[in-house]
Amino acid sequence: MNGTWNRRLLLAYPKHHRDEYGEEMLDVLTECGGGPRESADLVVSGLRMRLDGLGAPWTTPEWRDALAVVSLVAPLLMTIPAVWFVDSGVRHLTGEMTTGPGYLSGLFGVAPVWGVGALALAAAWWGGIFGRRFGIAVILALCVFMYVGSDRLTTSDAKAITLGLVVPVLALAGLAFSDGPRRGAQVLGRPVAIAMATVAGLSFAAQGLAGLQHPLHLQVISGEMPYYEEALVITMAVLVLNGFRTAYGRRVAALLVTPLLFDLAPWTPVPVPRMAAVTLGFALVLALGVRSRRRPAR
Amino acid sequence: MQEPTFLILTALAAGPQHGYGIITDAGEISEGRVRLRTGTLYTALDRLRGEGLIEVDREEVVDTRMRRYYRITAAGADALAAEVQRMRRGAETAALRLGAAGGLA
Numbered sequence: 001m002n003g004t005w006n007r008r009l010l011l012a013y014p015k016h017h018r019d020e021y022g023e024e025m026l027d028v029l030t031e032c033g034g035g036p037r038e039s040a041d042l043v044v045s046g047l048r049m050r051l052d053g054l055g056a057p058w059t060t061p062e063w064r065d066a067l068a069v070v071s072l073v074a075p076l077l078m079t080i081p082a083v084w085f086v087d088s089g090v091r092h093l094t095g096e097m098t099t100g101p102g103y104l105s106g107l108f109g110v111a112p113v114w115g116v117g118a119l120a121l122a123a124a125w126w127g128g129i130f131g132r133r134f135g136i137a138v139i140l141a142l143c144v145f146m147y148v149g150s151d152r153l154t155t156s157d158a159k160a161i162t163l164g165l166v167v168p169v170l171a172l173a174g175l176a177f178s179d180g181p182r183r184g185a186q187v188l189g190r191p192v193a194i195a196m197a198t199v200a201g202l203s204f205a206a207q208g209l210a211g212l213q214h215p216l217h218l219q220v221i222s223g224e225m226p227y228y229e230e231a232l233v234i235t236m237a238v239l240v241l242n243g244f245r246t247a248y249g250r251r252v253a254a255l256l257v258t259p260l261l262f263d264l265a266p267w268t269p270v271p272v273p274r275m276a277a278v279t280l281g282f283a284l285v286l287a288l289g290v291r292s293r294r295r296p297a298r
Numbered sequence: 299m300q301e302p303t304f305l306i307l308t309a310l311a312a313g314p315q316h317g318y319g320i321i322t323d324a325g326e327i328s329e330g331r332v333r334l335r336t337g338t339l340y341t342a343l344d345r346l347r348g349e350g351l352i353e354v355d356r357e358e359v360v361d362t363r364m365r366r367y368y369r370i371t372a373a374g375a376d377a378l379a380a381e382v383q384r385m386r387r388g389a390e391t392a393a394l395r396l397g398a399a400g401g402l403a
Binding site: 017020021023024025027028029031032037038041042043044045046048049 | 317318321335336337338339340341343344363364365366
């Protein structure tokens, strides 16, 4: 075990760590006498530091705050289409509407579709109010089921299923990697939280009570499904009121706008591969999130 | 607080030390039970510096080798004191219970 060997082992560490401590570590290794345990510890510690580095951007206070806000907004986003679905379903059953609710008309009678959605919605609210661990476990199980548990769910309408999954996954991430919706409300501040809830409520009222399924006439984006429209309304409200002025706000915007990129097709003359849209989404998250400056302490 | 962190802060509580000095001191503090490895030590030192619990005291060149000395900060001393209190309370509780059971003279 010589200096060259130890220097090679140091490659397990990130470059910034080697620059800061590399020579010092080599001297200490020489003084310690080396040995297989020292070598093994060196490699394990270096790799662990690299892994920690990979996760670091997502564990910053800005991302935790952004995910806390998402854990507050996601259940709201899940509630709106759920109420809309029930409302449209009742109208369909009573004969007021000739077809079932929107794109789900073909799946209206398939209990796993709306049943899983209802359970995920309940778990998201439960997780936010009572206990995050239970909510996380239930939503995770439901997401897994939605991916692998039913052929109908995974092959019938990729766009619809993606829609159905994105928000629960966001809710799951919000519950798992943040301090939860209470912190989200705290981060937003009362004026913004109230304004956001009001905008969402008014939008829902226009849609549900007045029968305007697309109050903003954004069908080009949303097709038969009003989620995008609602997501836009709420996201834009957050953005306009608070978003671009804060590091966490930009991250929230990135997380909520990203699902829109799953449906780029109407805006482009050529079909956009799903993977390209997903890649673009992640790029947006990174661009808006990682490059954002730290929010100044209040 | 993890044991390497406790040992490093305890070693530095007596005064600034360089890396190898911390390793030998930690061995003495733990009565030979724990042998800090170089990789573990410098991962911990980097983290503790990031958390503001220790800082660089000075750098010296000894026999063409650069030695960097680290010292504990006020925040580090507070964290160590809090850990000592926690351990003391735990030890007292254990002693009391052992005494009640007749297991501690």
